[in-house]
Amino acid sequence: MKKHNFSAGPCILPQEVLLKASEAVIDFNNSGLSLIEISHRSKPFIEVMETASALALELLGLEGKGYKALFLQGGASTQFLMAAYNLLENKAGYLNTGTWAAKSIKEAKLFGEVVEVASSKDANYNYIPKGFSVPSDLDYFHCTSNNTIFGTQLKEFPTTSVPLVCDMSSDIFSRSLDFSKFDLIYAGAQKNMGPAGTTLVVIKEDVLGKVTRAIPSMLDYKNFIEKESMFNTPPVFAVYTSMLTLQWLKDLGGIAAIEKENEKKAQLMYSEIDLNPLFKGFAAKEDRSNMNATFNLVDESLKDTFDAMAKDAGMNGINGHRSVGGYRASMYNALPLSSVAALVEVMSELERKA
Numbered sequence: 202m203k204k205h206n207f208s209a210g211p212c213i214l215p216q217e218v219l220l221k222a223s224e225a226v227i228d229f230n231n232s233g234l235s236l237i238e239i240s241h242r243s244k245p246f247i248e249v250m251e252t253a254s255a256l257a258l259e260l261l262g263l264e265g266k267g268y269k270a271l272f273l274q275g276g277a278s279t280q281f282l283m284a285a286y287n288l289l290e291n292k293a294g295y296l297n298t299g300t301w302a303a304k305s306i307k308e309a310k311l312f313g314e315v316v317e318v319a320s321s322k323d324a325n326y327n328y329i330p331k332g333f334s335v336p337s338d339l340d341y342f343h344c345t346s347n348n349t350i351f352g353t354q355l356k357e358f359p360t361t362s363v364p365l366v367c368d369m370s371s372d373i374f375s376r377s378l379d380f381s382k383f384d385l386i387y388a389g390a391q392k393n394m395g396p397a398g399t400t401l402v403v404i405k406e407d408v409l410g411k412v413t414r415a416i417p418s419m420l421d422y423k424n425f426i427e428k429e430s431m432f433n434t435p436p437v438f439a440v441y442t443s444m445l446t447l448q449w450l451k452d453l454g455g456i457a458a459i460e461k462e463n464e465k466k467a468q469l470m471y472s473e474i475d476l477n478p479l480f481k482g483f484a485a486k487e488d489r490s491n492m493n494a495t496f497n498l499v500d501e502s503l504k505d506t507f508d509a510m511a512k513d514a515g516m517n518g519i520n521g522h523r524s525v526g527g528y529r530a531s532m533y534n535a536l537p538l539s540s541v542a543a544l545v546e547v548m549s550e551l552e553r554k555a
């Protein structure tokens with residue numbers, strides 16, 4: 202039985218993408234060779250890389266605006282340090298909205314002064330701090346657009362004169378934003394774009410070249426820009442599968458179209474959380490994520506019953522992260538509305554039974 206896959210990451214991917222990716226592993230474009238056994242310098246693979254990068258910029262509305270899209274390795278976690286390595290000369294500002302944000306702060310401190318501009322750590326990150334101002338003497342300001350673990354999402358981004366850096370790992374390509382406000386965006390592919398193994402980096406070229414330190418080749422954005430993500434062997438399967446997902450998204454009508462679906466899913470999910478007296482939401486209402494809904498049982502003694510019912514109904518990946526407990530339903534782009542409806546049905550069935 203096909204499961205309803207609410208996994209927080211690696212995430213659900215469209216069936217047609219999985220099918221095409223699996224075909225390419227056996228025989229890539231009728232070449233008699235597998236995608237993963239050909240040279241990354243061969244023409245067919247160079248085309249894959251070019252298409253993937255072009256699609257990323259096109260979907261984000263950033264073509265011809267001085268940005269480059271790169272597919273790198275080391276996960277979003279490497280971007281925590283790579284961003285600072287390349288951009289932090291004196292002082293950077295960070296918004297501390299969760300575990301991933303805190304990790305990015307820890308890495309940046311190795312390279313310069315870090316100002317925590319605001320934090321929601323005092324309330325186990327169940328809200329997004331507001332009303333803060335971003336100092337103007339920073340090398341950059343860093344934020345996390347969606348807090349995967351806690352289920353909060355930035356609905357607005359600060360207006361600032363300093364370069365804006367954003368970890369969009371868990372909501373990139375899920376909602377319309379003015380992406381040209383950002384100077385550096387990064388996202389591990391495995392949350393909303395593809396398999397684990399590659400990280401999308403979208404960078405405005407003019408933010409580079411401002412630090413005086415020497416940068417190791419593998420951590421220098423300039424090298425990957427110059428070599429079009431092929432400074433060393435790229436993760437060919439992850440890039441190809443990401444390309445297929447981006448194509449799927451474009452065919453659906455792009456970010457504006459998927460955003461409508463994502464809103465429907467989130468509305469259905471949160472209305473059940475709010476109306477069903479057996480559950481309570483974790484995140485502050487106004488900051489709720491459309492990607493990761495976090496919620497708990499009011500009465501923990503119902504846990505075994507609910508878990509068994511969810512399992513029987515084919516639910517996968519709804520357990521909350523250990524730092525929040527309870528449940529987390531991740532509703533990434535490829536998750537159909539019918540899966541959310543099925544989960545909501547299990548929740549209301551519990552209410553009828555209890």
Ligand SMILES: *Cc1c(COP(=O)(O)O)cnc(C)c1O
Pocket residue numbers: 210275276277278279301345347348349350368369370371389390392
């Ligand atoms: C998962 C996640 C990360 C870490 O990604 P890796 O690719 O595993 O390093 C970073 N930031 C956010 C917001 C995430 O959701």
